Amino acid sequence: MTVLHDTTLQPGTPGPSAPLRPWVLDDRGHVDLERTGTPDHFAVLGLPRRLGLDTDHLDVTFRSLVRGLHPDRFAVHGPAAVARAQWHTSLVNDAYRTLRNFDRRVAYVLELAGDLREERYQPPAELLVHVFELNEAIDAMQDARDEGDAEAAAQAERDVREATATIRESRAEVTARLVAAAADWDAAQAASEQAGAELPALAQARTALRAGLGHARYLDNLLTRLDFSATQ
Amino acid sequence: MAYSDKVLDHYNNPRNVGSLPKSDPTVGTGVVGAPECGDVMKLQIKVNAAGVIEDARFKTFGCGSAIASSSLATEWVKGKTVEEAANLRNTDIVQELNLPPIKIHCSVLAEDAIRAALADYKAKQKA
């Protein structure tokens, strides 16, 4: 059993000596999942578990890690070294992909907490009706196009464009709410870490995050469909 | 790992797609959503004088499993009384469609939609 500690990365030097992050490796050089569990994305990148993070710093960390660990660096060192590099790089890639995007980062933090029924988000009826009606409007626009009814299609397109603007505004509001909830969560998480136990504020922050993310998902689905129908 | 033709059929040829007049006092409408994936589902029932659901329609913007679940739900409630329909459980849909764990919320959505439609109908009767 070896615990490898972070050393300075030296990009551009292919070879098995490329440094590794502090993961627990077994004697064969595999990450010991039994010890580390599925490695936590924050831990893989050497970051504290916080939602507010400096994405520039994240980019730099990712690039330097991947430069040292990527299997292409080990191509001439035999299949075992390549296999190990594949596995390590996949962990770095997965962590980066998840944490680089704010929404995905929030979803990941919620996933770590588990599916908690009492924190579940129930979308308000008005939102659902609104989303439903907009979906029907997109359908109507596509039908009008399919039937070659230029006038109806133009009218429908105007309606859809207006609706898109409104949805984008709502999405921006939801993002602002999520950012505020993320700051609350970070504070609660820091306090919980210090207290050595989960504080009630953490669950409150999570509930707010779940609500924001749930709301955002409806708007995003709709925006994807609106964008797609606009380019058709 | 074969899956039943019935499932495929509900995926490929969903039944009862469409809508009923919303303002009709004998029509109950439910619009529900699944926050897991952002799907939305509208389900409507038309109840006759004897309290039997004589027609049901749905429209779902979402994944195939949500569409299949709502298609199956409308098939089931037709011909049932309002009371019988209230007993429908999402687990029945899960079993019938063989839904995998990640798609169970789709069946929950269908159950929620029926409840919402029934509640809307009852509210209209009281009014």
Add this chain to the structure above:
Amino acid sequence: MRIHIAASSPAPKSDTRATVGIDLGTTNSLVAFVGEDGTPHVISGPDGPLVPSVIAFGKDGELECVGCPANARLCEYPDRTIYSVKRMMGRGAEEVVAELGMLPYQVHRSAGSSAVRIEVCGRRFTPPELSAFVLRELKHRAEVALGKPVERAVITVPAYFNDAQRQATKDAGRLAGLEVLRIVNEPTAAALAYGLDKRPQGRIAVYDFGGGTFDVSILQLHAGLTEVLSTGGDTHLGGDDIDQLMVATIASQLADAGIDVRGQLELVQRLRQAAIALKIALSDADKASVQVDLRPLRQEPLQLEWQRADLEQLIAPIVERTLAPCRQALRDAGLQPSDIDEVVMVGGSTRIPLVRQRVQDLFGRPPHVEIDPDQVVALGAALQADIMTTGRRDMLLLDVTPLSLGIETVGGVVSKIIQRNSSIPASATEEFTTSVDNQTGVVLHVLQGERELVADCRSLARFIIPVAPMPAGLPRVAVTFLIDANGILHVTGRDVRSGTEKTIEVKPSYGLCDEEVVRMLTEAFDHAETDIARRQFIDARSEAQQVIHATEVALAGSARALIDDDEIDEINGELASLRASLATEHAEPVRAALARLNQATLHLAEVALAGALNAAVQNPAVEEALSHGPDPAASKPHHGPRLS
């Protein structure tokens, strides 16, 4: 003659094994290599740089030729001349028939899997075996040009290739005796070749419209790191479709005139070649004409005359079909067309002016067309080979997986575990258990694709995870799915309770299992003798060239004055005879001539060495070279034939 003097330019110690970059194309293939100067070059053969991806067999089903000579036989022997193998790689028999339409040769399902087998004169071949013939030709070409054995390669594939297609390409490399260091996506390779990685940062769109496939990739550059943000494409869309459309149009015009070419394989091939000629001519000219021999259906030849506008009208829908994946790739990368700093064109079909115009319209900037679109991918592959083997370039390619990976769950629904456009290597670990008591295995079905139902996705493989008989739900097996840097899936299992690794038997749905590859390699030993002979010749020639060079240097130097004319004549005679022996392409005559030249130059070598020793007093570099004795690489016996 062995004179190893560190004169003015000591020869850099070159690796005894070369690593090349190969563009294994639908229509043409190329091999490229990065020279000592660090720049990539395409290796040309007698017919130029392109090796048509065409394989010709004899009446008995024995391989006759590959490349240009095979291409020339397409019309004459359509039933035993194979082309467009790339479109069959990693695919099922039904798909191949559906996509390629009527084929002049028979297509079979292979026993026990859906993979396709092509029957040629009673022999059956898998697509990787057929591709291996093309790869062997490229390998040979590179060995002849570089004068050393080539055992490793980077091979490119369309970015949109799925796991089975990538695996098939890797298998083909293995069957051709090449260790495939990396499978690289064609658009990514093209971006490397343009040297755009030298930009400190920026975003690039690569539009790759080749013979059989269309690909688009959006890349982000950052100080030597080339990160693919998204990729999209259509594996069923290429220049071939344009050719087919043209042939169909011509055929229907002929049908109107009462000439039915259907079923006339040779005639259809002639029409196809005429269509290609027209298409190529219309890229430069506004109108073009070509004659087609219609015999035996009609005595007088058909005169075809097309305007560029005719062609553009005909192919406009095909060109439009390439733009949707471009928009999707932009959306996936979260970018607008205006966010793109450079657009790179790859593939022969991008020579068509309409294609360039539509791409320019979409991205709002003229695309890069400076590098020959047929060569750009091979050049990039060579650069990647150089990056991976020399360590002299601080560059790295980070690719993505073009398709989501999922597993079948109860009910025939696909549960996605790795999303498309994830950077690779990417991994996911899922835990599985049993549903009935004493179950001894869990069956897993792995798929690739974006759709929700198993039936709509690409089946990759089925695995059985063995479990010890226990009450239902008790066993816990963690299965890790890893998509490697080549875009190829690896599966490992682990018993969570005991912590022991599980062997998982992988049965690819459309590929070759390991046993089959091993069997084919064994079969390839039938041809091993010729391979050994070729290797021996290459080694002998390499040595001959060194000796010829050394002799010429010695003759041009001060030693010349100390040797009498008869000796010089003899040396010149042996030099000529050694040069002539190279033309035999056999090792023995070269070795014999080499021995005679060495004998004839013994005196010259002594004199030259004495002169060099004197000079060494004034030249520390020489002193050092001499103090290490003769270069062991030059005096050691030639490395014996190796089969890999």
